[in-house]
Amino acid sequence: MRRNFSFFLLFLPVLAWGQGQSLNLPRLDQKPVHFGFILGTSQMDFSYRPNTVWPANVFGVETGPQLGYTVGMVSNLRMGENLDLRFIPTYSAGERKLFFDAIDPSDLKRKIIERRIESSLIIFPLEVKWKTDRIDNHRWYVLGGAYGQLDLASKAKVVDNRIFKLQPGDFGLEAAVGVDIYFEYFKLSLQLRATFGQGNLRVDDDTPFANALPVVRTRTISWIFTFE
Numbered sequence: 001m002r003r004n005f006s007f008f009l010l011f012l013p014v015l016a017w018g019q020g021q022s023l024n025l026p027r028l029d030q031k032p033v034h035f036g037f038i039l040g041t042s043q044m045d046f047s048y049r050p051n052t053v054w055p056a057n058v059f060g061v062e063t064g065p066q067l068g069y070t071v072g073m074v075s076n077l078r079m080g081e082n083l084d085l086r087f088i089p090t091y092s093a094g095e096r097k098l099f100f101d102a103i104d105p106s107d108l109k110r111k112i113i114e115r116r117i118e119s120s121l122i123i124f125p126l127e128v129k130w131k132t133d134r135i136d137n138h139r140w141y142v143l144g145g146a147y148g149q150l151d152l153a154s155k156a157k158v159v160d161n162r163i164f165k166l167q168p169g170d171f172g173l174e175a176a177v178g179v180d181i182y183f184e185y186f187k188l189s190l191q192l193r194a195t196f197g198q199g200n201l202r203v204d205d206d207t208p209f210a211n212a213l214p215v216v217r218t219r220t221i222s223w224i225f226t227f228e
Contacts, residue, residue: 102208
């Protein structure tokens with residue numbers, strides 16, 4: 001949370017710069033439809049529910065969130081002075097890690113066994129954006145929405161006990177807070193977004209590691225830059 005707060009503090013000088021300046025792009029938000037694109041970085045992680053009784057040879061598990069990247073296209077439909085509907089097809093790539101405290105079947109020694117899970121996600125979010133009134137050359141907003149996604153890197157059908165497998169399809173909810181900053185030729189949006197997967201991604205392949213985690217869901221924190 002400290003790092004996320006620092007993310008916004010970095011841009012306070014930009015907001016101060018916009019105060020008292022002449023209005024940039026005064027008619028952009030009056031257009032019924034406009035477009036843009038997003039660039040960002042994301043921290044992918046898991047939320048899981050362990051088995052009530054650990055399977056044989058597994059004693060515990062921890063997650064290892066990793067950084068990835070996100071790109072996408074923005075379609076914005078104006079629904080009112082302070083309300084927009086947005087469709088943002090997105091591509092996001094990265095990896096996550098699981099660390100199992102377990103007996104290694106190769107040498108029968110107890111150790112921390114790492115499982116890396118790469119993801120290549122096509123995401124289709126539909127969002128509602130609520131904006132404050134414009135203050136000089138910036139305005140704050142919150143948004144919420146739902147999404148469906150497909151993992152092109154899923155190995156759900158691969159026969160290999162050394163892989164922790166995830167289902168290719170998922171759906172979930174997202175929420176974000178951010179600020180729009182109006183420059184002379186474009187609008188820049190700085191956004192902090194949280195994503196909460198609702199689908200159970202675990203593949204029941206009857207391995208001790210899969211049996212240890214009957215429920216596995218995705219959790220992601222993203223830092224997004226939107227250009228419109």
